[in-house]
Amino acid sequence: MAPIGTLHYLVVAAALFILGVIGVLTRRNVVIILMSIELILNAVNLNLVAFSRLWGLHGQVFAIFVITDAAAEAAVGLGILIAFFRNKETVNVDEVDLLKW
Amino acid sequence: MLNYVTSYLSSNTTPGQAGNVLWTLIYILIVFGGVSVSVIAMNWLERKALAHFQIRLGPMRVGPHGLLQPIADAIKLMTKEDIIPAEADKFVFMLAPLIILCASFAVYIVIPFGPTHAITDLNIGILFMLGVSSLSVLGIVMAGWASNSHYPLIGALRSSAQMVSYEVAMGMAVVSAVLMTSLHGLGPYGVGVGTSGTGTLSMIGIVQAQQEQHVWFLFKFFPLGFIACGIFAIAMVAETNRAPFDLPEAESELTAGFHTEYSGLRWSLFMLGEYAAMMAVSSIAVTLWLGGWFRPFPNTLTGQTWDLVFSLFPGLTFLGLAAIAFVGVVRMPKHAYFRAQTIGLVGFGAVLGLIGLLLFVPPVRDRIQDIFWFVAKVAGFMYLYIWYRATFPRYRFDQLMKVGWKVLLPIGIGVLILTAILGVVL
Amino acid sequence: MQQIVQPGMQPVATTFFFYFLSGLILLSGVFVITCKNAVHSALALIFGLLAQAGLYLMLYAPFVAGVQIILYAGGIMVLFLFVIMLVNLERSRRENQFNKQWLVGLLAAVALGALFVAVYAKGKNLFPYRIAQPIETSNTQEIGVMLYGKYMFAFEIASLLLLVAIIGAVVMAKKRI
Numbered sequence: 001m002a003p004i005g006t007l008h009y010l011v012v013a014a015a016l017f018i019l020g021v022i023g024v025l026t027r028r029n030v031v032i033i034l035m036s037i038e039l040i041l042n043a044v045n046l047n048l049v050a051f052s053r054l055w056g057l058h059g060q061v062f063a064i065f066v067i068t069d070a071a072a073e074a075a076v077g078l079g080i081l082i083a084f085f086r087n088k089e090t091v092n093v094d095e096v097d098l099l100k101w
Numbered sequence: 102m103l104n105y106v107t108s109y110l111s112s113n114t115t116p117g118q119a120g121n122v123l124w125t126l127i128y129i130l131i132v133f134g135g136v137s138v139s140v141i142a143m144n145w146l147e148r149k150a151l152a153h154f155q156i157r158l159g160p161m162r163v164g165p166h167g168l169l170q171p172i173a174d175a176i177k178l179m180t181k182e183d184i185i186p187a188e189a190d191k192f193v194f195m196l197a198p199l200i201i202l203c204a205s206f207a208v209y210i211v212i213p214f215g216p217t218h219a220i221t222d223l224n225i226g227i228l229f230m231l232g233v234s235s236l237s238v239l240g241i242v243m244a245g246w247a248s249n250s251h252y253p254l255i256g257a258l259r260s261s262a263q264m265v266s267y268e269v270a271m272g273m274a275v276v277s278a279v280l281m282t283s284l285h286g287l288g289p290y291g292v293g294v295g296t297s298g299t300g301t302l303s304m305i306g307i308v309q310a311q312q313e314q315h316v317w318f319l320f321k322f323f324p325l326g327f328i329a330c331g332i333f334a335i336a337m338v339a340e341t342n343r344a345p346f347d348l349p350e351a352e353s354e355l356t357a358g359f360h361t362e363y364s365g366l367r368w369s370l371f372m373l374g375e376y377a378a379m380m381a382v383s384s385i386a387v388t389l390w391l392g393g394w395f396r397p398f399p400n401t402l403t404g405q406t407w408d409l410v411f412s413l414f415p416g417l418t419f420l421g422l423a424a425i426a427f428v429g430v431v432r433m434p435k436h437a438y439f440r441a442q443t444i445g446l447v448g449f450g451a452v453l454g455l456i457g458l459l460l461f462v463p464p465v466r467d468r469i470q471d472i473f474w475f476v477a478k479v480a481g482f483m484y485l486y487i488w489y490r491a492t493f494p495r496y497r498f499d500q501l502m503k504v505g506w507k508v509l510l511p512i513g514i515g516v517l518i519l520t521a522i523l524g525v526v527l
Numbered sequence: 528m529q530q531i532v533q534p535g536m537q538p539v540a541t542t543f544f545f546y547f548l549s550g551l552i553l554l555s556g557v558f559v560i561t562c563k564n565a566v567h568s569a570l571a572l573i574f575g576l577l578a579q580a581g582l583y584l585m586l587y588a589p590f591v592a593g594v595q596i597i598l599y600a601g602g603i604m605v606l607f608l609f610v611i612m613l614v615n616l617e618r619s620r621r622e623n624q625f626n627k628q629w630l631v632g633l634l635a636a637v638a639l640g641a642l643f644v645a646v647y648a649k650g651k652n653l654f655p656y657r658i659a660q661p662i663e664t665s666n667t668q669e670i671g672v673m674l675y676g677k678y679m680f681a682f683e684i685a686s687l688l689l690l691v692a693i694i695g696a697v698v699m700a701k702k703r704i
Binding site for chain 3: 081094
């Protein structure tokens, strides 16, 4: 088998990204959509850290900031979800259509 | 092959760092076995000590002075019926105790029993330990959720809220200790001239920093190290859901909280995980503040004779335990029904005495020193756990959260800031 | 393959661990997007995050791995599990979990895949010819130096962002503002 190079990690990150995008587009449960977004962020992180092995530590520092932002975003997103759930008693994203004509 | 096995014996790094798979596996097995035996011993000690605190005797029947009680408990738990509540999520129900167990045991990878006696020495040792012990919150949440019942759910929510709150205070205390590793002066207030060195997160590095500064971090910048260790000691009791912070699992409050619906072997996995977590966080406290594996007074009482005196301690400890066992033998009632127990206790005392004599042999004596002092300090902390349980009344949940956020966290941040200021100014 | 393991050499099992960990990540990703039960998805995501921490360790990034375990697996996923427990309804479990946009999802996946292949094919010769092998034993110290040196501003902004997020989440989850 070929020695593991950067390309291997990039392929894994790309596959994870695609899985996250499919999850965001095809699921109806808001929480699972948020978790797919976390998958996307993780794919980006993997990409950053894989490249930081080639180019220096900047990628890892960026990855740490991405993780911090993901935490903030998850907290705010779930807060919105709870506020919405209190009004409408559903987590189905198809029923979030109060502003539709 | 033989070269591979013996080449490690003369190295001075941990087997994980040396990349030696065989010795890593051997160390893992030894640590795993040691932890399991310690959990059994801790179970017995807790029941006996609590009983004696409450002026009663505790288990006396099963073995001599109840020494075989944990084994009887284990057999009982293993033969109980395994009940899974209806409508419970089976997969998650079965997975929850495993997560807690794996999280508690994974911490032992980096615990240093000596300068080379650790399974490995990660560069991020203390960060890894804090992170992995925070994974047990997930197991508790899942256990409460999967039980599909009210009491476990409330218990799980309360327990996880408590653990998450006290993790923050623990983190502050740990950062204070890590700050102290970057200094290189001597003594409690020494900082060293020139620019400060870089600190380290590795567990062995932290203990070696204490050695270089000739002081336990408990006494560094007195009273700051003391307060930081106190914060960690209180937070670690809350982290492991032990008295006086055991509202989520107290029997009179919530019918055993998140592990209500677990019976038999699964419940024993929870108990195993809890005791393992207790020992793990005690080991963190010992490594960070109490000087790890170093004997008391390595710098004030130096020299060959003092080294010899302190190296006799392991053997003397076991001989002392054997003496206590023989006193128990003498005081056994002289009745035919007690013959088996008397013989058992004599055997136990003999085994302890033999171990003590073995620890006097010079080659063993030199190697066992570090491990003995480390384990002795951890045993002290474990005894404190039992003492707390016997002495303090339980916190109410809102009082618990208030202590975690309004008392420990500000004090922790204050200690951190003062440590940093002293490190720069002095 | 002859395995000559000597102390100090990198373990030869790197290939095995890479395929094992990345297989675990991809499998958990598949489970996240296909499980009907939200708790099972969250569990799968937790395993995926832990496997990704292992991949970070293999990429000589121990600090990022530690941060991933503490923050992501031990913090964010606990948050997710709490919210799932709060909003999990009996009724929603019997509804159809997948909307009818699977075709769009497939198209998006194919388009993204083609984009990635194109980007890699074009940028293949931008890879440096040598690996900037960072020293693993001082990884945390170097990241600390960079965080407090070059990226100080971003660091402070991140802490401000966390403060805003905390306040926002508290305000949104209150019953009466």
